[in-house]
Amino acid sequence: QSGQISSIVGIGDEPQPSGLPTLAQFITFNPNVPIFSTQPALKRIVAIAFDRAIREIIGPVVERAVTIATTSARELVLKDFATEPSEERLRRAAHQMVQSLAGSLASVTCKEPLRLSMVSHLRTFLLQNGYTEQTLPEQAIFMMVADNLDTAVSIIEKTAAEKAAPEIDDALGPAYYSRRIHRERSVQPFYDVSVFAGSRYPTTLPDALRLKPGGLSSQQLRVYEDFHRISQSMEKVMRSTAPARQDPSTFFPQASTTLGQNPSQLSQPQEELPQVLTLSQALER
Amino acid sequence: GGGGPGYFQVSAEEEKVFQLVLDLTSNQTREGALLELSKKRESYEDLAPILWHAYGVIPALLQEITSVYPALFPPTLTGQASNRVCNALALLQCVASHSETRGAFLQAHIPLFLYPFLNTTSKTRPFEYLRLTSLGVVGALVKNDNSEVISFLLSTEIIPLCLRIMESGSELSKTVAIFILQKILLDDLGLAYVCQTYERFYAVCTVLNGMVAQLCEGQPSGRLLKHVVRCYLRLSDNPRAREALRQCLPDPLRDGTFLIALKDDVTTKRCLATLLLNLSDQVQG
Numbered sequence: 001q002s003g004q005i006s007s008i009v010g011i012g013d014e015p016q017p018s019g020l021p022t023l024a025q026f027i028t029f030n031p032n033v034p035i036f037s038t039q040p041a042l043k044r045i046v047a048i049a050f051d052r053a054i055r056e057i058i059g060p061v062v063e064r065a066v067t068i069a070t071t072s073a074r075e076l077v078l079k080d081f082a083t084e085p086s087e088e089r090l091r092r093a094a095h096q097m098v099q100s101l102a103g104s105l106a107s108v109t110c111k112e113p114l115r116l117s118m119v120s121h122l123r124t125f126l127l128q129n130g131y132t133e134q135t136l137p138e139q140a141i142f143m144m145v146a147d148n149l150d151t152a153v154s155i156i157e158k159t160a161a162e163k164a165a166p167e168i169d170d171a172l173g174p175a176y177y178s179r180r181i182h183r184e185r186s187v188q189p190f191y192d193v194s195v196f197a198g199s200r201y202p203t204t205l206p207d208a209l210r211l212k213p214g215g216l217s218s219q220q221l222r223v224y225e226d227f228h229r230i231s232q233s234m235e236k237v238m239r240s241t242a243p244a245r246q247d248p249s250t251f252f253p254q255a256s257t258t259l260g261q262n263p264s265q266l267s268q269p270q271e272e273l274p275q276v277l278t279l280s281q282a283l284e285r
Numbered sequence: 286g287g288g289g290p291g292y293f294q295v296s297a298e299e300e301k302v303f304q305l306v307l308d309l310t311s312n313q314t315r316e317g318a319l320l321e322l323s324k325k326r327e328s329y330e331d332l333a334p335i336l337w338h339a340y341g342v343i344p345a346l347l348q349e350i351t352s353v354y355p356a357l358f359p360p361t362l363t364g365q366a367s368n369r370v371c372n373a374l375a376l377l378q379c380v381a382s383h384s385e386t387r388g389a390f391l392q393a394h395i396p397l398f399l400y401p402f403l404n405t406t407s408k409t410r411p412f413e414y415l416r417l418t419s420l421g422v423v424g425a426l427v428k429n430d431n432s433e434v435i436s437f438l439l440s441t442e443i444i445p446l447c448l449r450i451m452e453s454g455s456e457l458s459k460t461v462a463i464f465i466l467q468k469i470l471l472d473d474l475g476l477a478y479v480c481q482t483y484e485r486f487y488a489v490c491t492v493l494n495g496m497v498a499q500l501c502e503g504q505p506s507g508r509l510l511k512h513v514v515r516c517y518l519r520l521s522d523n524p525r526a527r528e529a530l531r532q533c534l535p536d537p538l539r540d541g542t543f544l545i546a547l548k549d550d551v552t553t554k555r556c557l558a559t560l561l562l563n564l565s566d567q568v569q570g
Binding site: 068071072075076079080097100101104105107108109111112115198199201202205206208209211216220222223224226227 | 299303304306307310311312334335337338339340341343344345347348351354355357358385389392393394395397398401
């Protein structure tokens with residue numbers, strides 16, 4: 001194996017990963033995969049391969065996720081905060097929502113393509129550096145990728161969440177402004193006229209569901225705070241799964257279904273859902 | 286109960302619905318409310334505008350959707366989690382069907398949060414239901430022949446997603462997916478979009494041809510066959526597509542293979558005859 005290491009060429013010419021400088025330090029090297037954990041040159045190959053994989057995917061995924069999340073968050077917070085006079089509360093809720101939505105969309109979109117791309121780049125780099133199709137350590141490659149997929153995904157997820165914040169601020173600029181101006185010029189309760197002009201419904205909702213003049217209660221704001229909790233708990237899940245992966249039995253894709261779930265549940269028979277039935281009836285009409 | 290300026294004549298049953306809608310916005314009460322409301326949505330006509338305009342409901346439903354994203358890859362979605370998110374989707378289907386809320390629903394890009402579900406490939410029941418119910422939301426959008434809906438969908442990845450489900454979904458999923466494709470084609474914008482490049486036309490035609498081949502094996506589904514014939518017929522309205530179809534329309538549609546399957550379906554038989562007439566040389570130009 002050491003012969004393969006000495007044959008590694010060209011790595012020094014690789015441009016240093018920029019923009020994603022932290023990837024190398026987050027890569028997990030499993031002690032049960034000694035090929036990668038004991039040879040520094042292969043460690044570098046792994047870092048470069050994974051960096052390439054992330055770079056290949058991150059741009060379009062983040063852009064799409066941020067665009068969608070910003071649009072959804074803008075439309076929904078403007079509607080929900082139509083009587084809320086505080087631009088700070090509006091901003092806070094909008095950030096919580098847009099960051100969670102953009103992060104979730106980015107992560108669900110990139111996960112599978114990223115996994116394939118990580119495997120493919122790692123294989124390519126190893127083939128360029130002394131391995132052949134016959135000697136390629138396929139299992140070790142899959143383990144390396146399985147161990148580090150969540151980290152790679154979380155880099156993309158975080159990037160999307162961070163990019164979404166200034167986007168939503170841009171989109172809500174006029175809404176922040178109109179609240180500030182209203183506060184300076186008027187003592188009347190704030191109303192976003194454009195929301196109430198758009199439809200007769202906001203004012204005709206039953207009492208319990210109608211927005212009250214004067215703004216939102218802390219109880220109401222909780223639904224937006226839940227977005228923050230979702231993103232936080234996703235990060236926590238990621239952190240807590242890292243040590244669990246030391247167990248070799250969790251390395252392979254089929255074993256990863258055991259993340260707190262009993263695989264037998266997957267095939268459990270399920271009641272016919274009413275919406276499925278109405279749907280097929282509707283199509284017959 | 287107070288019904289605002291009198292639009293609502295509040296009965297005890299309606300009070301119950303309003304309370305359930307309110308319950309959607311709290312984590313503690315949401316699961317039960319989802320189940321109850323998805324049962325009631327057929328019987329309460331004005332549910333869609335209430336769901337859309339009541340504070341926090343759509344954000345809460347989006348949380349339901351994004352919270353199952355981590356269970357999509359690798360596929361670990363349980364029956365229970367699938368049921369819960371499908372109940373949330375059923376409520377969104379109601380928002381998508383209602384003329385008062387459809388425009389706002391599109392403007393907030395909500396359908397795009399369903400695409401990760403359509404992009405799954407697991408054949409287990411929880412995933413089949415998830416895809417079918419998500420298709421149901423898109424189906425509800427296209428049902429009313431609305432050009433705004435079609436232009437929105439054309440700006441998204443819905444056609445490739447539908448094509449893949451038409452290739453490999455369950456029979457019911459295939460039926461809804463081809464129903465969506467057919468509705469897109471029936472719109473002039475949609476037909477022009479699909480026939481704009483050879484690649485697009487070829488992708489659609491390949492999947493339709495594959496469906497014809499599948500329909501030849503065993504007992505053909507009349508429902509699917511009906512949609513397949515209509516898609517071809519509509520494609521034949523476009524001069525370039527008509528030219529291409531002269532070459533690539535599958536033989537079973539020409540040689541009477543489906544005569545028995547269509548013996549009670551006069552309309553589809555007529556569609557097939559018109560299609561063949563369109564493709565014959567006599568009506569060229």
